[in-house]
Amino acid sequence: MQLGIPKESKPGEKRVSVTPDVVKDFIKKGYEVLVESGAGSGASFSDQNYKDAGAQICDKATVFKSDAVLKINPPSSEEVEAMKSGAVLISLMYHLSNPSLVEACCRKGISAFSLDAIPRISRAQKMDVLSSQANLAGYKAVLMAANTIGKILPMMTTAAGTIRPCKVVIFGAGVAGLQAIATAKRLGAVVEVTDIRPETKEQVESLGGKFIEVKGDESIKIEGGYVKNVSEEFLKKQQELVAKHVKEADIVITTALIPGKKAPLLVTEEMVSSMRPGSVIVDMAVEQGGNVAGSELNKVVVKNGVHIIGEGNLPSLLPTNASELFAKNIQAFLYHLSDSKSFKWEVEEEITKGSLIVRDGKVVHPSLLQTQPA
16 A cells, blocks of 8 residues: 655645654555655655655655545645545544535545544544644643743742742643643743633642632533533633633633634633733634634734734644654554555444545545535
């Protein structure tokens, strides 16, 4: 089976889906690997590194004619069109909010697996690209905030007096939020955290954070580790409680996402205005509409002296580590789905069923079949 590794076409993307070490293992297992020239350069992997691992260096068109194309970001319609009929695409697809990509896959007659749809179950942890990338993003978000703010994070006692530690407020205690807590604490900050899932309190406190508890209501539904539904009334209650914590914060980091929907607004204009000049907010949900009023994708906006960082692709700012982790995730996923000769197509198996969006040009994912008209 030929595996194609293209250079990511998304503007500013430095990651690559498969690293030379993983290529070496693919070759050992009997796969053939085609890598687009320059695919790994942004992550410090040269064409020679891939050649030494046993890959063939090819042009883009040749790579997209492979039996299976392994990508990070959703491909463009043109990239899907470049694939051969009957081939397999493995990438992030965000199928619920990207119907044009699903349609393009159907038109071309290919099969497509979405990495963001892999069930978040224990035996799929080693395939979980969302977690591996969010972990790095949470770390980088704290460093970006620390680099922007005009203060140090830890308490420091000097001959000239004592410097108070920075106060960091984090919205969301998922993978990104927990790593942000750990990183901010290591840098010496005082950390407060809010999350609508009460079960996260213990994890927050185990990392040294203080949990800002908002009593939940029956509208909250959690599926697969994600919050699926939150009432406007609850969000208002949460905003009122955390508003005073935000007002006193030096740094605010927001991480809340709802799959297939716009990110919930957590930090209002009034809350931004209440913060001290020089404070910093990092909106990690900016690509899905943002948790912060006034945040802008891939920009740093200054409002009332408050810097709002809207970096849309934080893992790409750590491209070497992000690529290494992503490659290990996609390697585990591919080995689960196939051997070196063909795909297994165990369509009732939980991981396969959860991640297979299109098969041979036909939509098969339950979430999309439910939304199609009868």
